[in-house]
Amino acid sequence: MATRIQFENNCEIGVFSKLTNAYCLVAIGGSENFYSVFESELTDVIPVVKTSIGGTRIIGRLCVGNKNGLLLPHTTTDQELQHLRNCLPDQVVVQRIDERLSALGNCIACNDHVALTHPDLDKATEELIADVLGVEVFRQTIAGNILVGSYCAFSNRGGLVHPHTSIEDLDELSTLLQVPLVAGTVNRGSEVIAAGMTVNDWTAFCGSDTTATELSVIESVFKLRESQPAAIVDDMRKSLIDSYV
Amino acid sequence: MLPGSAAPAAGSGMFVPTQTVGTVLCCICGVSMQPNPANMCARCLRARVDITEGVPRHAAVVYCPDCASYLQPPRSWLRAGPESPELMQILLRRLNRPLARLRISLSGAEFVFSEPHSKRLRLKLRLRREVLHGVVLEQTHPVEFTVHDRLCDACARAQSNPDQWVAVVQLRQHVPHRRTFLYLEQLFLKHGQASLALRVASAPGGLDFFFSSRSHAARLVDFLTTVAPIRTQTAKQLVSHNTKSSVYNYKHTFSVEICPICREDLIALSPQVSRDLGGLGPLVLCIKVTNAIALLDPLTLRVHHLDEKKYRAYNFKAALTSKQLVEYIVLDIEHESPEITVDGSRYQLAYAQVARASDFGKNDTMFTVRTHLGHLLNPGDLVLGYDLYGANLNDDDMDTAMMRHSLPEVILVKKSYEKRPRTRRWKLKRLPVEEDGANKAKGEEEKRADEYEEFLRDLERNSEMRFQIDLYKDDDYRSEMASTIGDDIPSVPIEELIDDLSLGDDDEEEDGEDANAHAGMVS
Numbered sequence: 001m002a003t004r005i006q007f008e009n010n011c012e013i014g015v016f017s018k019l020t021n022a023y024c025l026v027a028i029g030g031s032e033n034f035y036s037v038f039e040s041e042l043t044d045v046i047p048v049v050k051t052s053i054g055g056t057r058i059i060g061r062l063c064v065g066n067k068n069g070l071l072l073p074h075t076t077t078d079q080e081l082q083h084l085r086n087c088l089p090d091q092v093v094v095q096r097i098d099e100r101l102s103a104l105g106n107c108i109a110c111n112d113h114v115a116l117t118h119p120d121l122d123k124a125t126e127e128l129i130a131d132v133l134g135v136e137v138f139r140q141t142i143a144g145n146i147l148v149g150s151y152c153a154f155s156n157r158g159g160l161v162h163p164h165t166s167i168e169d170l171d172e173l174s175t176l177l178q179v180p181l182v183a184g185t186v187n188r189g190s191e192v193i194a195a196g197m198t199v200n201d202w203t204a205f206c207g208s209d210t211t212a213t214e215l216s217v218i219e220s221v222f223k224l225r226e227s228q229p230a231a232i233v234d235d236m237r238k239s240l241i242d243s244y245v
Numbered sequence: 246m247l248p249g250s251a252a253p254a255a256g257s258g259m260f261v262p263t264q265t266v267g268t269v270l271c272c273i274c275g276v277s278m279q280p281n282p283a284n285m286c287a288r289c290l291r292a293r294v295d296i297t298e299g300v301p302r303h304a305a306v307v308y309c310p311d312c313a314s315y316l317q318p319p320r321s322w323l324r325a326g327p328e329s330p331e332l333m334q335i336l337l338r339r340l341n342r343p344l345a346r347l348r349i350s351l352s353g354a355e356f357v358f359s360e361p362h363s364k365r366l367r368l369k370l371r372l373r374r375e376v377l378h379g380v381v382l383e384q385t386h387p388v389e390f391t392v393h394d395r396l397c398d399a400c401a402r403a404q405s406n407p408d409q410w411v412a413v414v415q416l417r418q419h420v421p422h423r424r425t426f427l428y429l430e431q432l433f434l435k436h437g438q439a440s441l442a443l444r445v446a447s448a449p450g451g452l453d454f455f456f457s458s459r460s461h462a463a464r465l466v467d468f469l470t471t472v473a474p475i476r477t478q479t480a481k482q483l484v485s486h487n488t489k490s491s492v493y494n495y496k497h498t499f500s501v502e503i504c505p506i507c508r509e510d511l512i513a514l515s516p517q518v519s520r521d522l523g524g525l526g527p528l529v530l531c532i533k534v535t536n537a538i539a540l541l542d543p544l545t546l547r548v549h550h551l552d553e554k555k556y557r558a559y560n561f562k563a564a565l566t567s568k569q570l571v572e573y574i575v576l577d578i579e580h581e582s583p584e585i586t587v588d589g590s591r592y593q594l595a596y597a598q599v600a601r602a603s604d605f606g607k608n609d610t611m612f613t614v615r616t617h618l619g620h621l622l623n624p625g626d627l628v629l630g631y632d633l634y635g636a637n638l639n640d641d642d643m644d645t646a647m648m649r650h651s652l653p654e655v656i657l658v659k660k661s662y663e664k665r666p667r668t669r670r671w672k673l674k675r676l677p678v679e680e681d682g683a684n685k686a687k688g689e690e691e692k693r694a695d696e697y698e699e700f701l702r703d704l705e706r707n708s709e710m711r712f713q714i715d716l717y718k719d720d721d722y723r724s725e726m727a728s729t730i731g732d733d734i735p736s737v738p739i740e741e742l743i744d745d746l747s748l749g750d751d752d753e754e755e756d757g758e759d760a761n762a763h764a765g766m767v768s
Contacts, residue, residue, distance in 0.1 A: 163280040166264040189272045189284035213275035 011207025412462035527646035595619025
């Protein structure tokens, strides 16, 4: 189910939050409204953690993660790092990396199996990503833009990319990611997809400017209509328990 | 697109895969469309965004019904015909500021028909504006202008008092003939100087030009300073004044007096003047009058130019004028020196034996004189000259000169040709001058006609003078065949004539002439 929310009257949700299948990170806002929406959707399913990174609130664009791990930029303070390590479940590996491109959320887009990265990313970082997040890494551009983390958002079920992506690119990306992709917009025609929305396998949150058409596109490509959180998390729990055993 | 991520150029040797642009759903209505910067389909864009918001739909424009001109605030009135490009310009200028403030650009405008008596002008504008993320939208927008009638200042003044003038130029020359004014009239026509005059009236001794503004009159006076030796005096008379705004209305008068020396005048210089001018012989002929007088000593062939101020210092008068020219027949000519060119004209000193035409058959009175016309004269020619032998002059300087030097008996001035009434191939335009009925003397009309005929003959003879004025081809000319062959009567070559454009209307003729004026000019 896709929900429309705002962070302090701003529709760019993906900047102030990070949603994965195992946890959710939320920026600290003046009022508790933002946090409470996430809470109402996600309590009992996954932990919702309020944090800052490097003292800033733009946590969605600075960090990248999936159910296996979380990567933080070098600007993260030790306290924040410790706080995150404490709050997140133990399976999630929280790692701070030294990368020149410190806005990891803008440079890397990933789901639980595949990651797309900025073409200029360090080799060492690439290896770290493969290691910590447990994904296959591909260097790509989207519609000629090198900031892949900003212009596409994908989960394990589907993905939304920049509206100007050509059909050949769409096919290529779809083959790489092994998920259906669609070119579309969010927040009433905004092309910066990942900044305007955040998504995991059963739910999505979009900026309140998102029109009904865009919402329907999102719901259809991410297959959110039939999904129930319980079913998916149960699946995950089973696999998690498996790993313990 | 970020910098550094441009696609490789097609001809650079790299393989560039084809890029087909996919379709996206319009974020408002969901219709499938090509992506654009706003990611909304054109209809949603146009529905959501009205770029003509804030653009005025009505405006007012002021029109003067008398002279069909429109007001361009704050004060200028521009002539424009109905639905003409000038009118479009005036109307669009009214809309410039609101459009610029809203950052809307105009990509087209056209008139929508409205009845001429409806006092409404309708324009359809095509406006272009950038909205939302760089999408440029174009939209049509009708604007209606209400026309208010108001007399412009000039028409109001003209209507309240049709004879009202603000400045007058009184041009005078104290000589008995009107040759100068005939020539000046042609000059005015050529340079369009009298076009601004409200009226031209003739007065005894000259012409009066009436103007509606002082600067126009000053312009005419400035022009006159360049073409004639004149002396100006100005005067003004207070008509009214506004105490509150301290604006004074005057009537200005320019009294312009042209120097009384004309071409072909014989002047006797007093010994002091003669000495001042470098020993110029006591008798001099005036050969050319521009803004300086050219004096030729016929016996030494020296030319001296005297400008207006110097002339006023000496203030001599002509002893003999061209009215007093007498006809002579050349009996014999003996060239004394070779032909020389002085000041653009050719002269040659020669001894000529002449007899008066009236004396020719009757007695043997002959004169041997020195003349400057040696290059023109042959035995048997008719020549016009001043008869000093038989003249009865009332001139002190002439008397002094006669006492001191031995004066020649005859001074030859110009060659004369058989007087024949013949049609001319060319004609001149005339200024519309109001005649002063009260001052007409008997026989004046005939005198004027004679003077005009003389003037035309002068023009034929003198190519320099012709250069200054416009001559028009006379369509009614029928050439006289046999008589013009073998004649050395000077006539105007056809290359110098301008084709007169006549469109039936007198006003249009004037315009046509101005347009044509430089087309057929003398090379």
